[in-house]
Every structure is written in C-alpha cells, then in structure tokens.
Amino acid sequence: MVSLRRRKGPQLQNEGQQAVPTRQEQANNANYDPYTLPDFDTDFIRDEDLRAFAEALTAPTAPPVTALNDWRPIYQRIRKARRKRTPGRSKDETREGWVYAVLYWPLLLIVMGWIVLLFIAYNLTRLYIYGYEHLRIWHGKRETLKRRLRQANSYEEWAQAAQALDEYLGNEEWKRSAPYSYYNYQTVRKVNDQLAMLLQKTDQGGAMEELKTLLESCIKNNFVGVESPRLYSETYIGTKDLVQQFVERVEQGLNAILGSKLVSRDDKAAFFKHLELNYGRTALCLSGGATFAYYHFGVIRALLNAKDLPRIVTGTSGGALVAALVATRTDGELEQLLVPALAHRIRACHEGLSQWIRRWWRTGARFDSLDWAKQCSWFCRGSLTFREAYELTGRVLNVSCVPSDPHSPVLLNNHITSPDCVIWSAVLASAAVPGILNPIVLMRKTKEGKLVPYSFGNKWKDGSLRTDIPLKSLNIHFNVNFSIVSQVNPHINLFFFAPRGSPGRPVSHRKGRGWRGGFLGSSLETSIKLDLQKNLKILRHLELLPRPLGQDWSQIWLQRFSGTITIWPKTVLGDFWNILNDPSPQQEIGRQASVLWHDDELSEPDEEGATTEEEECDDVVVVDHQNSATK
Template structure:
C-alpha cells in the first residue's frame, strides 16, 4: 500500500520534474516484472542466520598469542546473540531446521570447532573476559605484524601526523587546481556555438540522437579532417593500409565463383595475422580520443574488412572443419575477451544502471561481467536476467525496489551502537535475493543467461587472499551471499558468511564458515583474475567511487571526449593547469605509498585501508558518470524514481562516447565466438559440453569414478583435447528467451 502511494505521488510529481525522456509508465511500479515476488525461501534465510551466529573459525588477534579451545557444547554456542558475535540480529534456534542443530542445541559438524588437531574438542576451557577481548582485537596489529625498534616507536606517530597534514594540504591544492581548470574551460574553451552544440548533445535521450549531435559538433570543430588523414603517431598506419588492401583483394578473389584454394588460404593467413589484441595499435584509445564519434577512416575500413573476411571464413566450405576449428581457437586465444567491470561506491553504484542500459540497447553488453560492493548488486541483476527482462527493469520505477537504506535513524543507530554495523545482514539478504532471483548460484545464472558473473570478496582476515566468485571458482555459491559479502564495508555491515547450495537445494556455509567483506578494499577492479580465468584483455570499467572520481582527469582527452582547443593537441586547462594537476596527484600518490610501505597506518575498525587509493581503478575504457555534489550527502540513501531517472540518464550519457570503440571490438570478438560454436564436433545444443568449461568437465570426469550419480556423463577424450576452451559458451538464443 505504501509503495502504491509512493508510485502515485511520483506520477503526480513527474509533471514538475524532468523525466529525461521516459514515458509516464516507466514510473509505474506495477509495470515491473516480478516486483512483488518473494524468491527467497524461509529456510534459506534461516540457514544464513544460523551461519552468521556460528563460531568464527578465524582466530582473533589475541588468539595468536594465547590459543584457546572452544567446545561445541559450550553454552556460548547455544542461542547466540548477533550483537555479541558482531552481527546484527539474534537467532532463535527453534525456527531453524532440525538437521542444523544437535540434541544439545549446538552447531552441527559442518563447522570447524577445534583450533588445533591435537586439542580436545569437548574440553572445558575458561575464557577471558569479552571486554578485554574486544579491546585487544579491534584496530590492533598482532605481535608478528608489529615492527620493533626504538626509533620506529619514537617517530611513528609524529611522522604519521606530519604526512597526513601534508596530504590534506595537497588535497586542498588539488581541489583549487581542478577549480581553476573548470573555470578555464567554462569561460575560455567552451564558449559560443561549440558550447550550444555540446549542450544539445548532452540533452539527448538515446544513442541515435547523440550520434547525430556528436557528428555535428565534430564537423564544427574540424575533427572530420583528422579522420581523413591516415598518418598518426599512435598506430602503424602504413601496415594497416597495406594489410587492408591485401585482405580486401584476397577476400574478393575467394568470394568469386570457383575461387581458388590458394586465395582462401591467403585470406585465412592474413586474417589470422590481423586478429590479435591491439594489432599494430588499432585499438589504442588515442585513436578514439580525437573526435566525439568514430576514429580514423582507415582504421574503420580495416575493422570492417576484417569483419567481412572472418564472416567468409566461417561460411566457407573450402576449408576443412578441423582446420577451421583450430583457426578459431587460435584467434580466440590471441584476441581475448571483453569484460564489463562495475565498481563499488554505495548509492553511486546506481549510475551503473544507465551504463548497462546504453550497452544493452546497442546490443553491446559483454558476456563477462564483474561487480564489487554496490556494483555487485547491479551485476547480479544483469547476470540473472535475460535481455528482454532487463529492458523492462531498467526504468525509473526500479527505485521502488531499492529499500536497503529505508530504516529510520531510531532503528539503525542503536544497532550501530551495539554491533558496530548500521545495517542488518539478514534483512539485506532478504532484499538482495530479489536482485539475484532468489538463491540462484553462479552456475545456475550462467546456464540461464549465458553471462559470466564475477563478484570480488575479501576475507575478514587481513592477510588471506581475495576470491573472485564465478561459475568456475565457486559454482555452487549463492549469488546474494556473495553480493552481501562484497558490500560488507566495516562500520556499515559486519562480515558475512558465503552460502553454498547443496544437491537437495538447502544452503550450508561455504569455505568452512569463514567470513568475508567488501571487495573494494583490495580489488575493486579484478583485471588480473579476469585474465587468468577467462582470457580477458579488454576491460570496460564503469567507475563511480566518489573518492576516486574526484581524481580522474585526463589532460589529453579520453575516448569520445577530445580536447577542444588547438585541434585536440592542446592541454585541458592549458599547460600550466595540466602540469599542476599531474604534479599534485603524483605527489599524493607518493605519500600514500610511503604510509603503506612504512606501515604507519593504524587499522580503524580492524581493517587495513592502505589500498583504498592505491589499486588499479581504470581499464582499457573507463566510464565516469557525472555525479552531483548532492549525491555525497545521499551516499547511504535510496533513490526515488526521479533521482534514478537522472542517474540512468547520466550513466547513458557517459557511455555513449565509448560505444563506437566497444562496437568495433565486439564485432570481431563475437564472430570468433560464432566460429568456435559452429566448428565444434559432437556437441549438442543444451548438452553439458555446451554449458560448462573444459576445466569443470575434466573435474567432473575425475569424480565419475567415485560418484554414481555422474556415471552417465561420458565424453570422448579426443573431443575434449581438440576443443580446448570451446565449451564455456551457452547458445546466444537463451539470452533472449
């Protein structure tokens, strides 16, 4: 009832607000599919609540100094209160499944209860006081981590305060420098007709209108002349022109009726030589940073010709099937894959919806998607819905289902005072389950949509390695638990337990019940892990972290956003402005590294914050949606439909300049994937070989010797060897069903 009233008030207010081109029905919550559907069973929520109240298998800081043995029959394990164990609610064991509780009301054997193999499990041990325990464990390094030395102990805090004060001064100087650059561009660079054309371009609501406005602005600024000139220092124009002419000649000869075998072989050799990641610099972002739309005409002709040649090789009957299969395997290994990476940023993450919407409408949404913290929530929605479902959901009315921060201060402040966390983990699990269609696992999401979801999680232990959850590393892990773990910022939500779905559909703790937290603290953009698991070497990063967006500045322009004066050869804000910005930013980075490597930073809330600014936050293409200053004050608040409409619009506007570059990349990548699908041997549509990767399939075959349930999965070993990495793609038609 309250949501219907909110929807009615929003429709009335829509007459007074900017709708950003959305029709009135886009603000109606009743038009959203599954808006009131409860995907999460009660027993799954109870299993999660029980896992949170279980003993943490990770020893606290003081345990490293004096180990203690915990007994599973100890009364501290029965009817635990979340407020004592660092969570946010209490557990009533009477409502939990009987299989999870033994006769004494204690935890079952799914949890590790002895800290050492030699220690008796049921030995009674007198524990130290909780108050003393809390003071020691929070925000303090262990003995092994503490550096010794008289000078270190004497100079640590004075040096820390001096460096922090210097960093604050550099931050103030940086803000002043960026303000100067803004005024310089506003009153000198962007004036007259060029400013009117730019405003017209930014006011568009769809990509077709944006392209028309961008071409008009390019023509006015003289950028079309730059496209016609082949020479440019950032790519090998002579090689591109020579290869383009040769491949075009061989393709036409091969297409002729009765074309010679030699012409086809020459075309195959040339095409394979060209289909490589950033071949002779044709994928250099500089080639797309001199105009608002497009690139050099020679580069565009070259990409189009490679596309035509690859299409011919797929359909050609003059090449044996095994030769074509080997060809596309090599091309896939050399060209790689593209991934969409969605950063964290609390409520700033809702700008990702606009980025995803622009890619979806242009049919440019990559299959590999990764999300961290708030970006994990958006990635979960994208990876568990088909294209048609996403088109219905990515509208302003989606705001009615964003209720994570709806609690009043009278509710969350007492919780924060008692537990150190503002939000309740169990309540967030209930809400996050809608975004992942209930307790869907990473493997199930991949089988449903063909998209590969990745979520970064950081273990509660500061020295344990991070994990990138996906259908290879954690196929049975429940998505909503990974989303919660990736969003568990210290002070906002306590670390949570990842959950795993068993064969009978019930949930149990993943990784022995260890707890995990916000992935942005260490790996906001997991580029290395994506390359390791999925051969990703082209990344589209949507970056909305407010502490990072402030320092994003490209003095020479970015993809689809060139420097306007001196025909793109000038500096933003003039040379002095750009030089000052670079100098201050590099100096800030230096002093942040000094704090990290000299181990001067304390650990507020028990967390190492040294990587907060020192990670890699950008990719091959980095999209920076333009936020408003008011978003900072609303960083932990839910958007209303009109605020979400603005965020959708700004997200789309920030992605439009990058779409041409992405389209040129994906048109070749998708043809390679098509060639791999059409040249497979012995793979039926919908069979297990077309769903899971070869690594998973080999693991399954090794398990068949001991598992009677999988003995029917017989696969020819020769096919496996001949189709390396050819078994990780679901038919494309499944994404549109």
C-alpha cells in the same frame, strides 16, 4: 482526424471523462508502474535459507585443539581476556625498535598533514583548469554544441551532436588524413588492399585459405597500433578513416568465412576458437560506490540497446548487485526491468534513523544482514548459485570478496572458482563495508538444495577495499584483455583526469595538440596527484597508517580503478546526500539510467593507479564499443 481529436480533448475532460492517453504516455506510465516488472511480487528466497544463513552468522568459531597437563586443576577458573572490538596489528605485524616507536606519531602527523594540504591544492588546481577551459575555450557556438552533446538522451542524438562538434572544430580533416605517429598507417593500408583483393576472390569461390591466414595475422591486440588511445583522443566520435576501413574489412572477412560452404563446420569452430584465444575477450566491470551504483543501470541499458552487452560481467559492492541482476536475467527480461519502476524493489535503506543508531550501537553495523539478504535475493533470483546462473543465461558472473583477515587473498567468485556458492551471499559479502554491514559468511548449496557455510565458515567483506576491478583474475580465468569499466566510486572520480585528452573527449584547442587547462594547469595536476600517491605509499610501506575498524584503508586509493574503457557519470550534489538512501523512481533511477551519454572518459593506469595514457588499448573488433560505450 488528429486535429479533430485535439479539439475534443478539453470538452471530454470538462464533461468528467478522461482523455485517451497516447502510446508515448502509456509507455511512460508503464515505466513507472512496478507491477509491469517481471516477478515483482515474487519472493524467491525460502525461509529455511534465511534460517541457515542466520545460524551461520551466529555460529561460534571453533576453538583450537590444545593439550592439557596431567597436574592441571580440574575446576581451575581462568578469567577470559577482553577482546578488542576492532583488532589492531598483531605481534607478528608490529615493528620492533625504539626509533620506530619514537618517530611513529611525528611521521604520521607530518605526512597526513602534507596529504591534506596536497588534497586542497589539487582541488584548487582542478577549479583553475575548469575556469580556464570555460572562460577561454567553451563559449559561443562551441559551447552550444557541447551543451547539445551533454544533453543527449540516446546514442543516436549523441552521435549527431558529436559529429557536428567535430565538423565545427575541424576534426574531419584529421580523420581523412592517414598519416599519424601513433600507428603504422603504411601496414594498415597494405592490409586493407590485401583484404579487399581476397574478399573479391572469395566472392568468386576461391582464396579462402589465404583470407584465413591474413586474418590470423592481423586480429591481435593493438595490431600495428590501431588501438592506441591517441587514435581515439583527437575527435569526439570515430577515428582515422583508414582505421575504420580496416575494422570494416576485417569484419567482412570474418563474415565471409562464417558463411562459406567451402570451410567445414569443425574448421570454422577451430578457426574462431584460435582467434578468441589470440585476441582475448571483453568484460563489463561495475565498481562499488553505495547508491552511486545505480548509475550502472544506464550503462547496462545502453549496451543492451546496442546489442553489445558482454557475456562476462563482474561487480563489487553495489556494482555486484547490478551485476547479479544482469547475470540472472535474459536480455528480454532486462529490457523490462531496467526502467524507473525498478526503484520500488530497492528497499535496503527503508528503516528509520533511530533503528539504525540502536543497531550500530549494539552490533557495530548500520544495516541488518538478514534483512539485506531478503532484499538482495530478488535481484539474484533467489538462492541461485554461480553455476546455476551460468547455465540459465550463459553469462559469466564474477563477484569480488575480501576476507576479514587483512593478509588473506581476495576471492573472485564465479562458476569456476566457487560454482556452488549462493550468489546473494557473495553480493552481501562484497558490500560488507566495516561500520555499514558486518562481515558475511558465504553460503553453499548442497546437492539436496540445503544451504551450508562455504569456505569453512570464514567471514568476508567489501571487495572494493582491495580489488574494486579484478582485471588480473579476469585475464587468468577468462582471457579478458578488453575491459569496459563503469566507475562510480565518489572518492575516485575526482582524480580521473587526462591532460592530453581521452577517447571521446579531446583537447578542444590547438587542434587537439594542446593541454587541458594549459601546460601550467596540466603539469600542476599531474605533479600534485603523483605526490599524493607517493605519500600514501610512504604511509603504507612504513606501516604508519592506523587500521580503523580493523582494515587497511590505503588500498581504496592505491589500487587500480580503471580499464580499457572507463566510464564515470556526471554526478550531482544530491547523490552525496543520498549516498545511503533508497532511490525514488522519478528523481533518481530515471535520471541515473539516462546519464551514459552525458559525460565520460577513458584512461589507462599503471599497476599502482597512476594514469599513463601511453599504455595501449586492448581491442580491435569492438571498435564500435569505443565509438559508443565511451560517449
């Protein structure tokens, strides 16, 4: 029957009739049809909300209250001082002393010149490492297997390719051998034996309290080193068989307690609540990066397909838009939305070049805040607040905003810190890069449903300028100890480099004990990168760095940009050319939504941003995350 239909296909087409599309073709066509998206034609935002936002943006700042002398002339005319368009350092911030004034420009020029030379040297070093690895290591069958790994379009394909590469490189023997210096394998083996014995007893109706006690003692962050990054940096998939067995038996123990009739419902709730407090929670962090943020769709889609999408989601700048979409939709709606047709709703850059130039000359910003509010509201499901989104989907949305005052603290908006704040206003504020979008007033929804200025009408801007990944705040508010960071900032990805390999991407020569690019290449890369950071800190601490557009730009380099798991995409040159252009469904969203399995790494930086792989990972139960999300 199938072959008969194939023979009839061309005949029907010749007669002017169309062949019946296959199911696969129908599915592909649906992925590009915008009218299959839920609420595609719905404009959630109300006109009165936009008017309230426009009034808040143009509202004058209240002048301070001052006392006047009795003898002051009634109609005295005072010429107003000219206000600088971009404020510089205030009197309180300016250092005094003639030595500082004399040496300011010489020091600034010397340090900046040295930074430029170091940056050139760093790029040359990375080119040397790339050439070293591809000429000396990646050739023959090894190169074929790696190409198959990078061309995978699903986790299943990736896992098969990674397994084949591990077998070819001899990593399977390392998995079977339990001893390793970076974890206590004797304790893990002992706990495995005890868990196996107690699980057998629980099947017979006993030893439930002993099982609970044992689980409480071993479900902790980095228990005896089982989450050391080195354990996951020797292979392309998986880790020691002993560690994998430990995770599986812990999961079996938790399921045994959950399904036991010998433990009351209240005792189960108290037990798992204690484990959650002791163990911590997982958060998905989406970085900024202009249109590079559309790569986040691939990460969201992969985690959603694996049923591993965390309930806590944070986003900054472009990542805030994606995070808002995730936090205001259910899993079923996300499965329908995360397709190439979504590009038809991304129209933030639809205006022409001449209009952009006129607006920038008139207002100092390339884009219009009101137009962006209307475009953004669809992703945020209208004027939903953080509390309403949490009650709707159960997901915890966090959006970072930086105050226009350079010395005020960063605000992390969520249903606890700012429950009545409107999500789209926080997303706009988080994307307000100086010169691209003017600072934004956050909006609050009253009990009557009206929008009024939030936080006394203060204005906010791009959170990436100071806190791209707010890990400290997430730990304080939600006990987050494990973070999956999707990092797409184009100015940062170049500096992600693990000399001794990283989880899912080991050093592929000397059986994992070598250095990427050889010891010479790794030592040059590390020393130049640390020297770059040192000179940037000199500029910041000696207050030598100017403030273009009234902003201290040193933090876009010196803050922490990575998490427990850090994923970054394999970008192409066209991404930089289209960094402020709307994506097309076929060429952009479709490609960016499928890049998760192509390239990524994990690194663990210190507080100032320097990579230190010796720092430990932060999860046990979600080792499957480490085997899937880091592909």
